[in-house]
Amino acid sequence: MKFLSTLLLSAMASMVTAVPVEEEAAVAARVPAAEAEAAELETRQTASGCIYFAAPRCCVPTVCQCANGWIYQINQDAMNAGRHGCDPPWGFIATSNSRFPGYCC
Structure with missing residues (x-):
């Protein structure tokens, strides 16, 4: 019984996310732009x-x-x-x- 409860809880936890999928995609889309900005600033070096x-x-x-x-x-x-x-x-x-x-x- 304890095994089934643990299995059920872990399955439910994997289905629940703190960030909606749409927001995850939006964050992923912004990361390359942020990295490009950081790279540009690093190359300026002044x-x-x-x-x-x-x-x-x-x-x-x-x-x-x-x-x-x-x-x-x-x-x-x-x-x-x-x-x-x-x-x-x-x-x-x-x-x-x-x-x-x-x-x-």
Whole structure:
């Protein structure tokens, strides 16, 4: 009898979940996006969240592009001191690549 009770309880426990199946699927769908965001932030490796960016075919020289897409001048003083030229960046240039002065694509 004890065996049957244990078997019945374990069977019932396996059928019950704390999270509905739809929510489990939604969480699973969000995980890759969250991992991609984390990977992007890790590759930036600057406190400012800006990285070097260049688009020579579109007449954009090497600049600093931040996570929000805004473009800034490279900080030459930081580079001369052996640090990352985008941490922090210098003067603001544009809010996107297409608004860069001289953009030709």
